[in-house]
Amino acid sequence: MSEAKVRAIALVFYIAVLLVVQGLFVDSGLRPNENAILLYGGIASLLFGSRILNPYFTPPSGAFINGVTALLALLSAIPVVLPWTPEAYIFGATIGFSAIIALVSILLLIFRPPLGEEPSTVWRVFERGVIGLGSPNIIFGLIITSAVWLFHRDAPGEVFAILATFIVITVFQPIEALAKYLLWFLERPNPISRDDLIGTVAAYQSPGIVLVRQAEAKTITRGTPMVISDQHGPPQLGVALDYVGRDEGNLLRVLTTSLPKRLAALHTGSATAMSGTAISIAVTDEDKADIRALQWIDRLCGIVDTETSPEYLQFEVVNEAGLAEGSLAEVRIGNNQRVIYQVVDGVTRDEVVQQKNKYGYARAKSPFRNSLRRVQRPLGWSLRNDMIPDFRG
Known part of the structure; x- marks a missing residue:
C-alpha cells in the first residue's frame, strides 16, 4: 500500500475521531457555534494540510492556503469575543499571526525570481520563515490552542479531550505508525533455512566470478543454481563451478549472471534480499530452458x-x-x-x-x-x- 493511500485512510479515521470527540465531550455537541467552528476549522484544516496537501514540505503556496484558511476560521468567531479583554488580545494575536503568514506568502509568490535566477538573500530569509511557521502543525496548532483558551478553559473535560486529540494526531500518528508496522511485518524477509544457505560471499574476483565461503562442510555439485545477493546491486543468478581451497570454510567458486525475471519474482522479499549471502534455489525444467548458463x-x-x-x-x-x-x-x-x-x-x-x-x-x-x-x-x-x-x- 502506498503512503498516499495510508494518509487518505488516516484522514478519514481522524475526521471520524474528531466528530466523536466534538459530539461526546464538547458541551455544544456538533452544532456549528463558536465552540465548534474553531475546532472544526483548526483540526480539520490541520488534517487536510498535513495529510493531503503538504505531507512532507510546506511551500509558500501551501503556507498561503493555510494562512487564509486559518483567517476564515478565526473571523467567524469575532462576534462572540468581547473587545478590549485578555481574550480579545489573544484572539487578535492569533488573527495577526495568520494574516502575516498569508501576506508574506503571497508576496513571496509575487516576487519569486524567474527560473534560473538566483533568489536574493531577503527573499530566501522570508521563504525560510514562511516554510517553518506556515506549516499545518504550527498554524493550526496555534488556532486550536487559542480556541481551547477562549471557549473551553472553564470545562477541564473539554480541554483534555481537544488537546489529547490534537496531540495524538500530530505527535503519535497512530494510523500511520500502525500501517508502517503492518507493512514491515508483511514485507520482512523470510528466515533463511539452514538447508538452503550455501554460504557468504568472500570475494568478487574477475567479472562474473564470485567466491563463496560455505557455511557448512557439504558438497555442492557443479552446476548447482543459487541466488547471490549484493547490497550494491540486484540479486544475481549463480552457478557453482568448483572448489579453490578453504579458510574458515570451503571456498566455492561461482559463475554469476543476471537473475531471470521469473526467478526474481519468486524470490522478491525472501531471504535472498539479505546482503552478501548465497542461497540455493530450485530450478524447474521450464526455468532451465530460459537460462542458457545452466544449459551449457x-x-x-x-x-x-x-x-x-x-x-x-x-x-x-x-x-x-x-x-x-x-x-x-x-x-x-x-x-x-x-x-x-x-x-x-x-x-x-x-x-x-x-x-x-x-x-x-x-x-x-x-x-x-x-x-x-x-x-x-x-x-x-x-x-x-x-x-x-x-x-x-
Whole structure:
C-alpha cells in the first residue's frame, strides 16, 4: 500500500475521531457555534494540510492556503469575543499571526525570481520563515490552542479531550505508525533455512566470478543454481563451478549472471534480499530452458586467465574432461564475437585465494586458429565444441 493511500485512510479515521470527540465531550455537541467552528476549522484544516496537501514540505503556496484558511476560521468567531479583554488580545494575536503568514506568502509568490535566477538573500530569509511557521502543525496548532483558551478553559473535560486529540494526531500518528508496522511485518524477509544457505560471499574476483565461503562442510555439485545477493546491486543468478581451497570454510567458486525475471519474482522479499549471502534455489525444467548458463555449464572448460593476447589464449582449466592437446576452445569476445583457439600446451600454477590460502590449477595455452573477426583483446569463457550460447541468461 502506498503512503498516499495510508494518509487518505488516516484522514478519514481522524475526521471520524474528531466528530466523536466534538459530539461526546464538547458541551455544544456538533452544532456549528463558536465552540465548534474553531475546532472544526483548526483540526480539520490541520488534517487536510498535513495529510493531503503538504505531507512532507510546506511551500509558500501551501503556507498561503493555510494562512487564509486559518483567517476564515478565526473571523467567524469575532462576534462572540468581547473587545478590549485578555481574550480579545489573544484572539487578535492569533488573527495577526495568520494574516502575516498569508501576506508574506503571497508576496513571496509575487516576487519569486524567474527560473534560473538566483533568489536574493531577503527573499530566501522570508521563504525560510514562511516554510517553518506556515506549516499545518504550527498554524493550526496555534488556532486550536487559542480556541481551547477562549471557549473551553472553564470545562477541564473539554480541554483534555481537544488537546489529547490534537496531540495524538500530530505527535503519535497512530494510523500511520500502525500501517508502517503492518507493512514491515508483511514485507520482512523470510528466515533463511539452514538447508538452503550455501554460504557468504568472500570475494568478487574477475567479472562474473564470485567466491563463496560455505557455511557448512557439504558438497555442492557443479552446476548447482543459487541466488547471490549484493547490497550494491540486484540479486544475481549463480552457478557453482568448483572448489579453490578453504579458510574458515570451503571456498566455492561461482559463475554469476543476471537473475531471470521469473526467478526474481519468486524470490522478491525472501531471504535472498539479505546482503552478501548465497542461497540455493530450485530450478524447474521450464526455468532451465530460459537460462542458457545452466544449459551449457557442462561444456565450460575454463576461464580466461592473465597473459592472454590476440595470438595466445591462456585459460584456467575448470573442467578437464575430454580436454587434451589438439582440442579446440571457443571464446566469446566483445559483442558476442567468437574466436577459436587450439590447445597446444598445459602448465600448473598456484594462486593466493584468501588469507594466503593457495590452490593449484592447470592452465592451458592455445594459439589463435580462426575467428569471425580479429580483435585486439580476447575476453570471455573458454568452451569446447563449436557453439557458445549467450551467458547472460
